[in-house]
Amino acid sequence: MESRGTKREAGKIEVAEPRNKLPRPAPSLPTDPALYSGPFPFYRRPSELGCFSLDAQRQYHGDARALRYYSPPPTNGQSPNFDLRDGYPDRYQPRDEEVQERLDHLLRWLLAHRGQLEGGPGWLAGAIVTWRGHLTKLLTTPYELQEGWQLAASRFQGTLYLSEVETPTARVQRLTRPPLLRELMYMGYKFEQYMCADKPGVSPDPSGEVNTNVAFCSVLRSRLGNHPLLFSGEVDCTDPQAPSTQPPTCYVELKTSKEMHSPGQWKSFYRHKLLKWWAQSFLPGVPNVVAGFRNPEGFVCSLKTFPTMEMFEYVRNDRDGWNPSVCMNFCAAFLSFAQNTVVHDDPRTLSAPQACLPLLLGARWPCHSV
Incomplete structure (x- = not known):
C-alpha cells in the first residue's frame, strides 16, 4: 500500500484507505476518556499457553532457555548502588x-x-492475535497526548491479527535518537542484569555483555468482553520465591526511573509512567513491578515494589489521573471497531503489506499512513 499523508481531528482513530479507492467517509473511533468511564469490563484472568526464547542472534527457540530468575540484593537498608552506566557502550x-x-x-x-x-x-x-505491547498502547490511548501509532489489521481464517507499523514520525525519532536517550535505554537493560540470575539461587553477574536480542516471551490466552485474545509479551524474570510458581503470577517486571525529590514529581510519575507500567503488567497478569530509582550519575539509590493491582490507588483521588475502567473499555471498543472494520478474510500472507488494513491514531498532530 503506497504511503499517503492524512491529517485528522484530535483524539480519533481512523482507517486509512488505499489511494486507488474512491474517497469515502473513513470509519472512526473517538478516544475521549469521558466516553469510556463505565464499569470495568469483563477480563478473563490470563493463562499461559506456552513460551519461546530468542537467543543472542535473535534466533527463535521453542523453549524457556532465555528465562532469568529474580535475585534482588539483600534488604539491609543500604542503597543498592548499582552503576547503570557500567559497560556502556563497550559491552x-x-x-x-x-x-x-x-x-x-x-x-x-x-x-x-x-x-x-x-x-x-x-x-x-x-480470536485476536497480537503482541502485549500493542494492547498496552491501546489501553493508554485515551490518555496519550504525545505519541501516535499505526496498527495493521488482517483477517485470516476468521482470526484477526494486529501488528504495529512504524510511522514516519516514529522512524525519524528512532533514527535521530539523542545519545542521552540511548544511554537511558541501556540503563534499563543494565538494571535487569543486576537483578536477574541465569539460574535459581545464583547471584547475578553484571560483568557480562548487555545483549537486547535475548528475550524470553510468554504466550497467553485471555478474553476482554466478547473478544478472545491470544498475545505474547517479553518477561523480565520469574521469582523462585513467589507464593505461586504458576505463570504468569510468578513473573516480575523490572523498571527504572529517575529519583523523585518533590510531591510534584511524584504526582507526574503516578499520572504518566505508572499508567504505562500498570497497563503493561495488568494485561498478562504480572503481579509486581520492581522499580530502581537512579540518581543523575546513573546509580540506583533505592528499590520500590509496586503491586500491579494497587497502582490505581496512587491516582484514585487525582482528578487528572487515569482510570483502569477507561483504559479497558476503550480497548474493548477498539477491538470491536477492528473486528467490524476488517470483515473479509485475505488469503495472502500476513506479512504482505497489501494484505493489511491500517488503523491509525492521530492525537494532536499530523500523522501519516503507510
Whole structure:
C-alpha cells in the first residue's frame, strides 16, 4: 500500500484507505476518556499457553532457555548502588531496530502449537492475535497526548491479527535518537542484569555483555468482553520465591526511573509512567513491578515494589489521573471497531503489506499512513 499523508481531528482513530479507492467517509473511533468511564469490563484472568526464547542472534527457540530468575540484593537498608552506566557502550549489543519482526515469532509459536490449544484450533477462528505491547498502547490511548501509532489489521481464517507499523514520525525519532536517550535505554537493560540470575539461587553477574536480542516471551490466552485474545509479551524474570510458581503470577517486571525529590514529581510519575507500567503488567497478569530509582550519575539509590493491582490507588483521588475502567473499555471498543472494520478474510500472507488494513491514531498532530 503506497504511503499517503492524512491529517485528522484530535483524539480519533481512523482507517486509512488505499489511494486507488474512491474517497469515502473513513470509519472512526473517538478516544475521549469521558466516553469510556463505565464499569470495568469483563477480563478473563490470563493463562499461559506456552513460551519461546530468542537467543543472542535473535534466533527463535521453542523453549524457556532465555528465562532469568529474580535475585534482588539483600534488604539491609543500604542503597543498592548499582552503576547503570557500567559497560556502556563497550559491552552493549542492541537489537537491530531496522529489522521489522512484526508477528513473526508469535506466528511461529502458533504454527507449532495450533493443534494443542484448549478448545482445539477452531478456537482461533474468532480470536485476536497480537503482541502485549500493542494492547498496552491501546489501553493508554485515551490518555496519550504525545505519541501516535499505526496498527495493521488482517483477517485470516476468521482470526484477526494486529501488528504495529512504524510511522514516519516514529522512524525519524528512532533514527535521530539523542545519545542521552540511548544511554537511558541501556540503563534499563543494565538494571535487569543486576537483578536477574541465569539460574535459581545464583547471584547475578553484571560483568557480562548487555545483549537486547535475548528475550524470553510468554504466550497467553485471555478474553476482554466478547473478544478472545491470544498475545505474547517479553518477561523480565520469574521469582523462585513467589507464593505461586504458576505463570504468569510468578513473573516480575523490572523498571527504572529517575529519583523523585518533590510531591510534584511524584504526582507526574503516578499520572504518566505508572499508567504505562500498570497497563503493561495488568494485561498478562504480572503481579509486581520492581522499580530502581537512579540518581543523575546513573546509580540506583533505592528499590520500590509496586503491586500491579494497587497502582490505581496512587491516582484514585487525582482528578487528572487515569482510570483502569477507561483504559479497558476503550480497548474493548477498539477491538470491536477492528473486528467490524476488517470483515473479509485475505488469503495472502500476513506479512504482505497489501494484505493489511491500517488503523491509525492521530492525537494532536499530523500523522501519516503507510
